[in-house]
Amino acid sequence: MSAYDVVVIGSGTAGQTAAYELKSRGLTVAVAEKSNTPGGTCALAGCQAKKWFYEAAETAAKSNHLKGRGIVSPPQVSWADVLRGKNKFTTTVPGNTLTGFKKAGIDVISGVARFLDEKTLDIGGRKVSARFFVVASGAHPMPLPIEGIENAITSDGFLELPSLPGRFVFIGGGFISFEFAHFVARLGDGPSRQTTILEAAPRALGPFDAEMVSLLVAASKTEGIDVHTGVRISSVEKDGNAFRVVTGDGVSYAADVVVNSAGRLPDVNDLDLDRAGIDFSRRGISVNARMQTTQPNIYAVGDCASTVQLARVADYEAMVAVNAILGEKGGGGWPEMDYSAVPAILFTYPQYGMVGYTEDALKHEGIPYTKSFGKNLSWPTYRRIGMSDAAYKILAGTDGAFLGAHILSDNAAGIINTIRLAMLNRIPAETLYRQSMMSPYPSRESDMLYMLKPLSQEK
Numbered sequence: 001m002s003a004y005d006v007v008v009i010g011s012g013t014a015g016q017t018a019a020y021e022l023k024s025r026g027l028t029v030a031v032a033e034k035s036n037t038p039g040g041t042c043a044l045a046g047c048q049a050k051k052w053f054y055e056a057a058e059t060a061a062k063s064n065h066l067k068g069r070g071i072v073s074p075p076q077v078s079w080a081d082v083l084r085g086k087n088k089f090t091t092t093v094p095g096n097t098l099t100g101f102k103k104a105g106i107d108v109i110s111g112v113a114r115f116l117d118e119k120t121l122d123i124g125g126r127k128v129s130a131r132f133f134v135v136a137s138g139a140h141p142m143p144l145p146i147e148g149i150e151n152a153i154t155s156d157g158f159l160e161l162p163s164l165p166g167r168f169v170f171i172g173g174g175f176i177s178f179e180f181a182h183f184v185a186r187l188g189d190g191p192s193r194q195t196t197i198l199e200a201a202p203r204a205l206g207p208f209d210a211e212m213v214s215l216l217v218a219a220s221k222t223e224g225i226d227v228h229t230g231v232r233i234s235s236v237e238k239d240g241n242a243f244r245v246v247t248g249d250g251v252s253y254a255a256d257v258v259v260n261s262a263g264r265l266p267d268v269n270d271l272d273l274d275r276a277g278i279d280f281s282r283r284g285i286s287v288n289a290r291m292q293t294t295q296p297n298i299y300a301v302g303d304c305a306s307t308v309q310l311a312r313v314a315d316y317e318a319m320v321a322v323n324a325i326l327g328e329k330g331g332g333g334w335p336e337m338d339y340s341a342v343p344a345i346l347f348t349y350p351q352y353g354m355v356g357y358t359e360d361a362l363k364h365e366g367i368p369y370t371k372s373f374g375k376n377l378s379w380p381t382y383r384r385i386g387m388s389d390a391a392y393k394i395l396a397g398t399d400g401a402f403l404g405a406h407i408l409s410d411n412a413a414g415i416i417n418t419i420r421l422a423m424l425n426r427i428p429a430e431t432l433y434r435q436s437m438m439s440p441y442p443s444r445e446s447d448m449l450y451m452l453k454p455l456s457q458e459k
């Protein structure tokens with residue numbers, strides 16, 4: 001039986017972060033990986049992979065908006081070319097992942113990892129023991145109890161589509177559906193494009209701010225994306241070469257492609273967690289703020305933990321787990337997880353970026369707040385790029401501390417990150433307002449002067 005200081009389960013972003021950091025601190029480390037394409041979701045079929053489509057979609061959208069403002073004809077787009085570019089990147093990922101581990105002196109053990117007890121794994125028939133384990137097994141698309149769901153593809157399939165047919169139905173009104181629907185709207189070349197998002201909940205994009213979501217839904221509508229909420233889908237039926245998505249009310253939506261993007265469940269079923277005394281639920285593996293499971297020598301990080309499914313959150317969680325494992329040797333500066341200022345960004349066009357509270361949550365929790373809100377912004381920034389649906393909502397407490405921010409813009413990420421840093425460093429709205437006066441000008445960030453003024457004393 002092989003023995004290590006730490007065995008990491010999963011070679012995705014969380015597993016890699018943990019493995020490299022632990023190895024660099026002098027521990028013996030092995031990574032178990034069940035897939036024959038190591039490298040994880042973000043690189044192969046998530047954040048990194050889909051961003052190839054976003055960059056082209058954003059350029060196409062911006063160019064279309066600039067028609068008559070200096071751009072003479074809209075750009076010709078080629079889905080096939082974007083796909084080729086994406087594939088050129090993704091095909092290098094598994095090899096680079098393995099080479100990287102080897103160079104660092106991290107062993108890779110191929111096979112499905114299952115706990116035999118809290119100190120031992122079976123990995124593809126090989127017994128491996130360790131003092132610590134980091135479970136970083138990720139998530140997979142949620143199987144839906146819908147008749148004919150096998151007729152739907154998942155996000156993996158979407159990112160491999162050889163061409164974009166005319167009619168898409170997305171099941172679920174979450175991150176993936178909105179981003180992909182915007183890719184279809186900008187990268188499709190047919191005139192009869194019809195994209196429908198069917199959401200079961202009373203509104204789409206539940207974790208985001210309701211008012212801002214309604215603005216994004218309206219912006220999406222102008223691009224031919226229809227969003228229906230409160231929908232109960234009963235079946236996905238084959239109809240010749242196409243499909244019909246039928247609801248409980250008997251409404252039927254025709255589609256050439258149906259995508260199941262109704263959420264991702266933690267990938268924990270193979271792990272035999274019970275044998276190691278690890279508690280878990282449908283939401284994922286239970287962890288404390290140090291990412292420790294109910295078995296003290298076993299940590300869970302990334303999408304498999306019952307926390308937040310975002311790539312850099314996964315990496316941060318991995319660093320916190322590493323810190324906890326190295327505790328006896330001094331650790332480092334990553335003591336505990338704090339999710340209060342986790343930013344999220346939807347790569348639609350406009351992007352929707354948020355951090356902190358939504359206005360709905362503040363009302364629900366009875367937290368007093370002031371807000372600065374604007375929509376259909378006609379500032380020069382947006383007039384210049386022909387964007388008519390930029391908007392913002394910034395929420396502050398009665399003491400002037402930021403509580404949340406919501407931005408619809410072509411660069412929501414930059415603005416959100418500035419406010420995130422202000423939240424983390426307790427910089428009040430008043431101070432950021434004054435400091436925004438000298439932000440790089442003119443830029444999306446310098447527009448924060450206008451957004452923050454209503455929250456300052458100098459109204």
Ligand SMILES: Cc1cc2nc3c(=O)[nH]c(=O)nc-3n(C[C@H](O)[C@H](O)[C@H](O)COP(=O)(O)OP(=O)(O)OC[C@H]3O[C@@H](n4cnc5c(N)ncnc54)[C@H](O)[C@@H]3O)c2cc1C
Pocket residue numbers: 009010011012013014015032033034035038039040041042043045046047048050111112113114136137138139155176267270271301302303304309310311312313314347
């Ligand atoms: C389409 C899409 C777009 C996304 N876009 C973004 C974005 O823009 N920004 C963002 O922050 N996040 C985004 N995400 C989420 C992000 O990709 C994930 O949060 C992140 O990849 C999770 O990393 P991970 O290391 O936890 O899991 P993964 O990368 O999924 O890695 C888990 C690994 O564990 C392996 N494994 C599982 N079980 C076992 C076992 N029993 N034995 C051995 N190996 C096992 C798997 O094969 C896999 O390689 C997106 C996700 C998707 C699907």
Ligand SMILES: NC(=O)c1ccc[n+]([C@@H]2O[C@H](COP(=O)([O-])OP(=O)(O)OC[C@H]3O[C@@H](n4cnc5c(N)ncnc54)[C@H](O)[C@@H]3O)[C@@H](O)[C@H]2O)c1
Pocket residue numbers: 144171172173174175176177179198199200201204205206231233261262263264308309310344345346347
């Ligand atoms: N830009 C980003 O950061 C980004 C992009 C893509 C994915 N992600 C991550 O990946 C995760 C998974 O993405 P996702 O879009 O699959 O999930 P999601 O949780 O964002 O959205 C899923 C939606 O499907 C709905 N739903 C569930 N069952 C349904 C049904 N039977 N019929 C209709 N609607 C149904 C849910 O109510 C929910 O609104 C996200 O939560 C996010 O953490 C992040």
